[in-house]
């Protein structure tokens with residue numbers, strides 16, 4: 001993961017709350033991370049697509065679909081050093097590809113050559129999985145499957161991004177029976193596993209996000225970017241007590257749905273160890289903060305798409321996990337309650353987005 005965050009002197013510009021959210025949230029804390037201006041959320045629906053919320057029966061049915069054992073197995077299968085160009089990297093790629101093919105997803109590799117500092121010429125492979133390759137538009141859930149090259153130490157990248165990859169495989173596994181209609185739907189689902197997110201030497205425009213840069217450019221040439229409804233990028237997930245913020249105005253209404261789904265699950269007691277999972281609990285304890293960070297700027301795989309006007313939801317905790325880019329980003333940092341909870345919220349969001357109430 002990237003290093004750059006632009007700081008703003010103006011930490012808190014607006015601290016009021018929208019009517020929509022103020023009734024479901026405790027009062028905010030005063031302390032805001034030093035990462036940019038915070039704004040109230042805006043409930044502006046900028047797209048014409050506005051699906052209904054899940055009905056109560058759908059909500060309860062879908063909430064019970066978790067397969068925690070599968071999620072753990074998927075994490076363990078990915079949690080090996082997997083630097084681009086190594087045998088382990090191929091093993092993890094094959095595991096992701098085969099897992100999705102076994103679930104009847106259409107999987108293709110977007111392969112290309114590029115040169116990286118230190119290691120030289122490399123062959124990269126983005127993994128693109130769809131249920132309906134002929135769909136007109138896609139909700140895209142994305143993460144990166146390479147791990148950071150670190151000489152002399154074993155770096156496993158549990159949060160970065162073994163857990164996000166496993167969450168996407170788990171979503172495909174758990175929802176296998178419920179996503180059948182998406183095999184013929186015009187608006188369907190794509191899972192995207194970027195290669196080469198990590199820098200080999202020092203993070204910069206030519207040494208980072210190799211796969212995302214290549215794919216965004218290619219799809220622009222092919223006229224395919226318009227078929228991306230929204231790209232939801234998962235990164236640095238799995239550590240306890242993550243705090244998410246809305247970064248982009250044009251996807252804020254979708255961010256608010258994540259926030260609302262978290263509240264809905266919490267109110268029904270459907271989140272696991274929700275208030276006691278963390279080592280540094282916040283008050284209030286909630287993952288999706290009712291705040292926007294407009295001037296924060298985190299470099300990640302979404303940037304080449306953002307620059308080409310693809311709507312982005314960036315699900316990355318702020319601040320980053322303390323173990324970020326250290327050998328401690330291993331299985332011991334994974335909080336499985338938090339991981340299960342986030343997987344559930346993202347799954348419900350995906351269903352709400354794609355399955356219109358019949």
Ligand SMILES: [Zn+2]
Nearest residue numbers: 001148160198
């Ligand atoms: Zn990283």
